Amino acid sequence: MGMAMGRRSGKGGEGRKKQNRAGASVRPKRVPKMSEVLADVAEPLLDRLQLPENEEEYRIGLLLAAAVWNASTFETERQRRQALAEAKKVGDVRVPEDLATLCDRVYERARSRYPDETRAIAAADLVRESRSRYRINVASAGSWREIVEL
Numbered sequence: 001m002g003m004a005m006g007r008r009s010g011k012g013g014e015g016r017k018k019q020n021r022a023g024a025s026v027r028p029k030r031v032p033k034m035s036e037v038l039a040d041v042a043e044p045l046l047d048r049l050q051l052p053e054n055e056e057e058y059r060i061g062l063l064l065a066a067a068v069w070n071a072s073t074f075e076t077e078r079q080r081r082q083a084l085a086e087a088k089k090v091g092d093v094r095v096p097e098d099l100a101t102l103c104d105r106v107y108e109r110a111r112s113r114y115p116d117e118t119r120a121i122a123a124a125d126l127v128r129e130s131r132s133r134y135r136i137n138v139a140s141a142g143s144w145r146e147i148v149e150l
Contacts, residue, residue, distance in 0.1 A: 034140040072110035
């Protein structure tokens with residue numbers, strides 16, 4: 001993707017070991033951070049951009065990918081397709097066809113790699129940590145309903 005990503009100290013869902021019914025230690029399944037999920041699904045859209053030369057375009061690409069991700073989390077296929085069509089618009093202007101095709105790839109990647117993920121992205125940003133290191137920050141909620149209620 002052309003971006004050096006820094007690791008944050010958060011555990012991303014990892015925690016203390018738990019015990020199963022037989023008393024054996026079981027590590028809870030790691031829930032991926034939404035910043036990791038967004039970076040993964042946005043790759044088809046962002047892999048052509050190099051940082052720091054295209055920092056602003058990269059940031060815009062993240063926001064577009066976040067909108068496409070959110071479209072993929074709606075409950076019904078009809079709602080998802082309608083939200084995807086809206087994500088492909090900038091105001092009342094549709095995005096260029098090649099960009100729309102990339103949005104479709106991001107959408108399909110989100111649906112295939114994270115089919116049970118329902119968290120919605122409320123905000124996403126690219127943060128420069130140093131001259132050549134960047135971090136993706138994401139604020140998420142359990143669902144779109146939670147974002148709307150905020």
